[in-house]
Amino acid sequence: MHISDGLxxxxxxxxxxxxxxxxxxxxxxxxxxxxxxxxxxxxxxxDFTNRLISTNFNPSIIYVVKSDTSQTINALSGNNKPQxxxxxxxxxxxxxxxxxxxxxxxxxxxxxxxxxxxxxxPSYVTASGxxxxxxxxxxxxxxxxxxxxxxxxxxxxxxxxxxxxxAYAAILKLGPDNRSILGKMFTxxxxxxxxxxxxxxxxxxxISQTSSGLFGGTSDILISESAxxxxxxxxxxxxxxxxxxPAAIAYAKKTDDVSMLLTANxxxxxxPYAAESAKDLANQITSVINxxxxxxxxxxxxxxxxxxxxxINTQLISVLERTKEIGLMKALGMSARGVLGLFVFEAxxxxxxGGVVGIVLAYVISLYANPWINNRLNLxxxxxxxxxxxxxxxxxxxxxxxxxxxxxxxxxxSKMNPIEALRxx
Numbered sequence: 285m286h287i288s289d290g291l292x293x294x295x296x297x298x299x300x301x302x303x304x305x306x307x308x309x310x311x312x313x314x315x316x317x318x319x320x321x322x323x324x325x326x327x328x329x330x331d332f333t334n335r336l337i338s339t340n341f342n343p344s345i346i347y348v349v350k351s352d353t354s355q356t357i358n359a360l361s362g363n364n365k366p367q368x369x370x371x372x373x374x375x376x377x378x379x380x381x382x383x384x385x386x387x388x389x390x391x392x393x394x395x396x397x398x399x400x401x402x403x404x405x406p407s408y409v410t411a412s413g414x415x416x417x418x419x420x421x422x423x424x425x426x427x428x429x430x431x432x433x434x435x436x437x438x439x440x441x442x443x444x445x446x447x448x449x450x451a452y453a454a455i456l457k458l459g460p461d462n463r464s465i466l467g468k469m470f471t472x473x474x475x476x477x478x479x480x481x482x483x484x485x486x487x488x489x490x491i492s493q494t495s496s497g498l499f500g501g502t503s504d505i506l507i508s509e510s511a512x513x514x515x516x517x518x519x520x521x522x523x524x525x526x527x528x529x530p531a532a533i534a535y536a537k538k539t540d541d542v543s544m545l546l547t548a549n550x551x552x553x554x555x556p557y558a559a560e561s562a563k564d565l566a567n568q569i570t571s572v573i574n575x576x577x578x579x580x581x582x583x584x585x586x587x588x589x590x591x592x593x594x595x596i597n598t599q600l601i602s603v604l605e606r607t608k609e610i611g612l613m614k615a616l617g618m619s620a621r622g623v624l625g626l627f628v629f630e631a632x633x634x635x636x637x638g639g640v641v642g643i644v645l646a647y648v649i650s651l652y653a654n655p656w657i658n659n660r661l662n663l664x665x666x667x668x669x670x671x672x673x674x675x676x677x678x679x680x681x682x683x684x685x686x687x688x689x690x691x692x693x694x695x696x697x698s699k700m701n702p703i704e705a706l707r708x709x
Contacts, residue, residue, distance in 0.1 A: 304602075311594040312634065313641035313642035315585070315682075316638055316682055317642040317646050319581060319584035320646035320678060321650075322577055324646060325668055326577040327670070327674070328665070331669055332665060332667070333569045333573070342562070343539050344535050344539045346533075346534040346544065346551060346559050347401070347533065347561075347565075348559045349381070349532075350385070350557060351552075351556045380529060380530060381400065382527070385557075388555050389532055389534055391554060395535065398532055398534045399533050400425075400509075400527065400529040400533075401529060402512045402516040403516075404474070404515055406421045406473065406515070411458055411469070413457055414455065415455075419472065420505070421515075423512035424437075424440060424441045424507070431492060431493040434462035434491040435466045435490030435491055437490045440509070443510065443511070444511060445486070445507070446470075446488060446505055446511075448465075448470070448488050448492070448505050449492050450492065458470065465491060466488055469487055471483050474515050476519045480518075484511060484514070484515060486507055492506070534559070536561075547561075548561055548564070591638070596689050598634070599630065599692075599693035602627070602630070603697045620699065624694045624695060624697070626694075627697050628691060631686045631690025632687040636683050638682060638686070640679065646668075650668035654668055
């Protein structure tokens with residue numbers, strides 16, 4: 285029996301038992317629906333992560349932090365015993381970088397620039413004739429991306445240059461329009477632990493788009509590295525050039541995945557450092573997403589397991605109802621292999637249609653769910669994203685599972701004695 289003939293005959297047999305076939309297809313479609321939504325959500329989450337990283341982080345940067353050598357050695361050796369206190373290395377500073385670490389990091393190769401990642405805590409921002417407003421300030425060296433809507437930003441800010449979000453440009457009353465605001469001065473006030481205040485004045489060289497969520501802008505005022513270090517030294521009481529800071533930002537020349545990985549490893553080898561690129565951060569988020577995806581897929585697999593028993597039951601009933609037909613086919617010359625193939629094809633058809641129905645339902649759900657989710661979470665795209673490759677693989681997988689489930693009833697049919705089968709009433 286040719287494959288095309290077997291497919292045609294098996295399809296006709298399923299049509300003759302429409303009610304039973306439809307119920308079994310529905311049972312499989314429930315599992316297919318869950319798996320299709322899981323695949324779509326996983327792809328959407330990965331796309332979201334890539335958008336988030338590419339929109340907010342410079343792809344050429346590598347984040348470097350100090351790793352505790354003793355803790356690393358203990359972890360690698362399996363020694364988790366408490367360690368004796370070392371008075372020369374306080375817990376508050378042992379994991380902080382210093383200015384002396386910057387040239388070491390730069391020696392890793394493929395590095396064009398290294399700068400400290402300083403954490404500033406300003407009190408407020410104001411301007412002449414304007415009220416005081418809460419504000420976040422960071423160095424442009426932090427590696428964040430921002431969209432400029434007015435002005436021009438050099439590769440790195442210098443001196444008192446600053447990039448101000450559009451929202452602050454408006455409330456500080458620096459000018460009637462964006463162009464007139466460029467070159468105007470505003471003040472950021474800092475306070476240190478001793479209660480002393482410092483006013484730093486900055487000049488607007490560009491206006492950035494204010495962030496409306498996870499993408500497309502920033503809510504922070506960006507200042508130069510030198511201005512950041514001055515404010516940081518004032519707030520921490522440290523001398524310029526001798527500051528301690530939690531992290532450093534290294535800029536790489538080559539930004540392809542292999543070069544970034546090799547550079548991060550080279551940086552870590554320069555001392556007790558841990559280095560990660562923006563791609564590494566995306567991979568960490570993706571790993572968490574994958575774990576959630578596997579958990580949800582488990583429910584779909586459970587639904588499929590239940591449907592497998594439905595296929596077995598359906599095919600067994602079909603074999604019993606068609607015993608005389610099976611005997612006639614074998615008496616007319618159909619081989620045991622042909623009978624086996626006929627019933628396996630029937631099961632595969634059930635898996636195919638169950639997969640198609642489940643995927644279509646999942647796609648219809650996505651048409652309504654995607655706008656609703658995006659409006660509330662501002663994901664910048666669809667959460668449920670269907671790619672042809674995993675969908676095709678899902679349908680093929682369901683057909684294989686159904687065929688395997690129908691193998692036992694098919695085997696029973698293929699071993700029937702034609703004479704005994706024809707005697708069956």
